[in-house]
Amino acid sequence: MSKDSRTWTIERAIPSERGAGRRVLEELLNRFETENWTPRDLFGIRLALEEAIVNAIMHGNRLDRSKQVHVVCKSSAEKVWIKISDEGSGFNPADVPDCTDPDRLAVPSGRGIMLMRNYMTRVEYNLAGNVVVMEKSRPAGS
Template identity: 45%
Template sequence: MQPANRRADIDRVESAVLGALERFGYPDASRFAVRLALEEALVNAFMHGHRGLPPEETVHVLYRVSPEQVTIAVTDRGPGFKPEHVPDPTVEEHVELPSGRGLMLIKAFMTSVHHENNGSRLVMTYKRPDAKAAT
């Protein structure tokens, strides 16, 4: 899916991914976690990844949902970034900054997160906490 920078397109991608989780019977907490991570990843891609690029540039989203896990790759067309250069928003000198919490939330709610292509692709995986309960 290639959403443009419009709320309706972001909502469409989120609905498609969450619909897949629902079909596999993922619990509410899982859907909350995946939605939050996807929302933050898409907003980061458009706001930070595409800073200075034409607004019509699209973000590429690839997702795979199985009964045990969810993998989502979000690729923007920007030059990338170094995740280690993102300031920790919980340290005292940054705690009042209004931005910088998206990546932290993604890492907290997903099971694993890594960056590729100099940071322009974010790959995140969510493992179902109790896969045996899936029916």
């Protein structure tokens, strides 16, 4: 029995600089674009990956090139599973205020995590707050 083409794993360790983040993002998206995700799914996966990788590089490792960001992406017939880890001190996602609170609508930052949660099926952080795991279920019948 041949292996399902949707079953694959990509693991990358990148320095904390934006160009490296962009390259791993594009590598993953190029792979997803060969599969039968809907355009809205692809848009959402791109957005969630973008936000998570930028958070790890900028807020986690604070652009310290001596620290790495680890990206693991495991794809299966049912879903895609993505883990992004940084070497920073982490944060508590519960401390991030609700950006849709009317009093905070005009605050320029703090929307990335909300977007990740909206577009992915599951988004969870570890206790330290420096590892995020995101999952996206494949469309029914794909």
